[in-house]
Amino acid sequence: MFDSLLIANRGEIACRIIRSARQLGLRTIAVYSDADRDARHVALADEAWHLGAAPATESYLRVDKLLQIARQSGAAAIHPGYGFLAENAEFAAACAAAGLIFVGPPVAAIRAMGSKSAAKEIMQAAGVPLVPGYHGEAQDLPTLRSAADDIGFPLLVKASAGGGGKGMRVVRDPAELEAAIQGAKREAASSFGDDKLLLERYLEQPRHVEIQVFADSLGNCLHLFERDCSVQRRHQKVLEEAPAPGMTASLRQAMGQAAVKAAQTIGYVGAGTVEFLLDTDGSFYFMEMNTRLQVEHPVTEMITGQDLVAWQLQVAAGEALPCAQTELAIGGHAIEARIYAEDPNRDFLPSIGRLHHLRFPAEDAHLRIDTGVRQGDEVSIYYDPMIAKLIVWGKDRGGALRRMRRALEQVEVVGVATNVAFLNAVVSQADFAAGQFDTGFIGLHHDELIPAPQVASDQVLALACLSLLLQREVDARQTARNSNEPWSPWHSTSGWRANGDNHHLLHFVDGETDLLMTLHYRDSGYLLELPSGSCEISGRFDKDGSLLATVAGQQLQARVVRRGMEFTVLCCGRRHNLVLHDPQAEALEQEDAGGRLTAPMPGKIIALLVAAGSRVTRGTPLLIMEAMKMEHTINAPADGLVTQFNYPVGALVNDGVALLDFEADEGS
Known part of the structure; x- marks a missing residue:
C-alpha cells in the first residue's frame, strides 16, 4: 500500500475519501480554491494546498496545477473522487506519466466508456442487452x-x-x-x-437500476448487487436505495452477470457502475457505464458492510479484491436522500447563501451523514449545491422508510432554501412507499410532492411569538444582571400594570400577507389572539437552543432561528419564514449595530437614498434593499458621514455583508 494520497476534489467527496484513507493509515493531501479556503475538507486533511481561483476551470480542473502539487507534497497516488476529473482519460494518463498511482480504472477503459455510442457498440458485440x-x-x-x-x-x-x-x-x-x-x-x-x-x-415507464461492479488487476471481477435510482428530476437522481424494490433473485443474477461481463469486456479495474433501464416486463437494457465511484455508493456499503473507498485504494495498490462474489450478501435495506440548497417551488433553482444554522440528526448504526459543509459555510455559485447525503438503514424497506422520514424531520437548515420538505414528501408518498414508481414518478405526482406555499398556520405563528417573547425575557434578565439595580421593576417582563390587562401587538409578514396578533400576559404564560382564534402558549428554551413549547395544550419541540427581523420556524419537519414588523425592535437593532450597517438577510439593493460623502442625522434613510418580497430601509444609526456605498443598485448581497461605510460623529 502507498503511504500518501492527494484528493483531487472538494466538499463531501473529499471528506468521504479522507475518512477511509485515514483508516488505512495514509497521509491525506487536500486541494482548495479561493472559495474553499476554509472548507471542511481542508480542515480534515493532514495538509492542504491552494489550487487557484474559485471557478473550477481555474482550480479543480487544472491538471497541470494538480500534478505540480502532487510533486511538491510528495503524494504517491491521486484519487479523483466522483465528478470533475474522475472520468477524464487525459488526467488519468497524465498521472501515470508523472509516476503517480491513479485511483481509478485504466485509461483505455475510461476512453471505451467515454462515448455513449461507442460504449453501446462494445456492449452489443459482447452480448450485453441494449435498447433498440x-x-x-x-x-x-x-x-x-x-x-x-x-x-x-x-x-x-x-x-x-x-x-x-x-x-x-x-x-x-x-x-x-x-x-x-x-x-x-x-x-x-x-x-x-x-x-x-x-x-x-423511449421506454415509457422504466426503472433506473444500476449494478456496482469491482475488479482488480489480478483478473478478479464481481458485483455488489443493485441500486434503484428511478426517482429523478430532469434525469438527475434524487433518491437511491438498495436493494431495488421488487427485485427477484433470478433478475438480480442476470443483471449482475451482464454488468460483470461489461466490465470484463473492457479490461476494467477498480470501482464502476453499470446502469440499466428495467422495463415493466422484466427486460433490462444497458444504458451506460460510469467509470468511477458513484455519489450513491453509501447505500451499497450499508447493505454489504463493505468500505468501497478502501477497496478502491487497495486495488489501486495492486492488491486483490477483499472478498469473492460468494462471500457477499445483502443485509437489510438502505436509502439515500440528497439534500440540496435549491428551491423546489422555483423549479429546483439553486439557492445561494450562508448556512446560518445547520443541524443534522445524530449518526448511529442506522443513520449516516456524508457532508462537506458546516454551520457558517457558504453555498456558492461555483459548485454543486449539495449540502449533505442522508443515508439510513433498516432491516427491511419499511423500516428504512420510517427512519428516513424521521431523519429528514430532524434536519435543520437556515440561510438557504432546501429540498428537505420535498424529499420527505417523496418518501411519505403512498405509491413510493408501496414500491410502485418509475423514472416519471416526480412528474406524475408533482402537485402532491411540491404543493403551493401556504400562509403560516396558527401553530407556526404561536411558535414564532413564543420564541420572541422568551428571548426578550432572556435579554431582560441579562440586562438586569449587568445593571447596578438588578431587582428594579423596570427589568420585569411579566407584563404587570397597575390598571387593567396589559397586552402587546405583534405584526408578522408572510410573503405579502400581514398577520396581526394580540398577546396578553398570564401567570402561566401568554394568551395569544391569532387570526383564527385564541390559544394559550408557554414554554422555555432547552440547553441546545431548541424551543420546548405548549400550544393550546399540545407539547411541541421546535427551533426558531432569528436573523435580524426574519424568523425561521422549524417544527415537525416543516419550515416557514416570517418577517417581524416591529419599529421599536428595528430601532433598537440599529442602535445595537453601533454603526455597522450590514445586510440583515440576503437581498437586492434597489435604491441608494443619499450620495456618498453626505452628512446625515440619526434615522435618515440611507438605502433600500428588497428581501423576502419586502422592502427594507437601512437608516443611519447616528449623526455622521456616509463615506461610501459598497454595492450599486441592482447588486445581490448576502446577509451580514457591510452595505456601506459610515463614520459616526464623536459623542453621537
Whole structure:
C-alpha cells in the first residue's frame, strides 16, 4: 500500500475519501480554491494546498496545477473522487506519466466508456442487452430521420458524450424530430464540445437500476448487487436505495452477470457502475457505464458492510479484491436522500447563501451523514449545491422508510432554501412507499410532492411569538444582571400594570400577507389572539437552543432561528419564514449595530437614498434593499458621514455583508 494520497476534489467527496484513507493509515493531501479556503475538507486533511481561483476551470480542473502539487507534497497516488476529473482519460494518463498511482480504472477503459455510442457498440458485440436504437457515426439529418423511423416513436434523442440530462430530448411526434435533433446538438456541443447524438427507443415507464461492479488487476471481477435510482428530476437522481424494490433473485443474477461481463469486456479495474433501464416486463437494457465511484455508493456499503473507498485504494495498490462474489450478501435495506440548497417551488433553482444554522440528526448504526459543509459555510455559485447525503438503514424497506422520514424531520437548515420538505414528501408518498414508481414518478405526482406555499398556520405563528417573547425575557434578565439595580421593576417582563390587562401587538409578514396578533400576559404564560382564534402558549428554551413549547395544550419541540427581523420556524419537519414588523425592535437593532450597517438577510439593493460623502442625522434613510418580497430601509444609526456605498443598485448581497461605510460623529 502507498503511504500518501492527494484528493483531487472538494466538499463531501473529499471528506468521504479522507475518512477511509485515514483508516488505512495514509497521509491525506487536500486541494482548495479561493472559495474553499476554509472548507471542511481542508480542515480534515493532514495538509492542504491552494489550487487557484474559485471557478473550477481555474482550480479543480487544472491538471497541470494538480500534478505540480502532487510533486511538491510528495503524494504517491491521486484519487479523483466522483465528478470533475474522475472520468477524464487525459488526467488519468497524465498521472501515470508523472509516476503517480491513479485511483481509478485504466485509461483505455475510461476512453471505451467515454462515448455513449461507442460504449453501446462494445456492449452489443459482447452480448450485453441494449435498447433498440441507432449508435452510428453518420450524423446527417436524413440518416437520423431514417433511423428514427426504424426505431419507432416515442424515442430518445441523446448526446453521445456527457450526462446529467444535457443534450437529451424525448420525441413523440415525427414532426418534432428535426427541432429536437438541432436542439440536442447545440446543447451537447455547448456542454461537452461534441455534438454527436444517438437515438434510442423511449421506454415509457422504466426503472433506473444500476449494478456496482469491482475488479482488480489480478483478473478478479464481481458485483455488489443493485441500486434503484428511478426517482429523478430532469434525469438527475434524487433518491437511491438498495436493494431495488421488487427485485427477484433470478433478475438480480442476470443483471449482475451482464454488468460483470461489461466490465470484463473492457479490461476494467477498480470501482464502476453499470446502469440499466428495467422495463415493466422484466427486460433490462444497458444504458451506460460510469467509470468511477458513484455519489450513491453509501447505500451499497450499508447493505454489504463493505468500505468501497478502501477497496478502491487497495486495488489501486495492486492488491486483490477483499472478498469473492460468494462471500457477499445483502443485509437489510438502505436509502439515500440528497439534500440540496435549491428551491423546489422555483423549479429546483439553486439557492445561494450562508448556512446560518445547520443541524443534522445524530449518526448511529442506522443513520449516516456524508457532508462537506458546516454551520457558517457558504453555498456558492461555483459548485454543486449539495449540502449533505442522508443515508439510513433498516432491516427491511419499511423500516428504512420510517427512519428516513424521521431523519429528514430532524434536519435543520437556515440561510438557504432546501429540498428537505420535498424529499420527505417523496418518501411519505403512498405509491413510493408501496414500491410502485418509475423514472416519471416526480412528474406524475408533482402537485402532491411540491404543493403551493401556504400562509403560516396558527401553530407556526404561536411558535414564532413564543420564541420572541422568551428571548426578550432572556435579554431582560441579562440586562438586569449587568445593571447596578438588578431587582428594579423596570427589568420585569411579566407584563404587570397597575390598571387593567396589559397586552402587546405583534405584526408578522408572510410573503405579502400581514398577520396581526394580540398577546396578553398570564401567570402561566401568554394568551395569544391569532387570526383564527385564541390559544394559550408557554414554554422555555432547552440547553441546545431548541424551543420546548405548549400550544393550546399540545407539547411541541421546535427551533426558531432569528436573523435580524426574519424568523425561521422549524417544527415537525416543516419550515416557514416570517418577517417581524416591529419599529421599536428595528430601532433598537440599529442602535445595537453601533454603526455597522450590514445586510440583515440576503437581498437586492434597489435604491441608494443619499450620495456618498453626505452628512446625515440619526434615522435618515440611507438605502433600500428588497428581501423576502419586502422592502427594507437601512437608516443611519447616528449623526455622521456616509463615506461610501459598497454595492450599486441592482447588486445581490448576502446577509451580514457591510452595505456601506459610515463614520459616526464623536459623542453621537
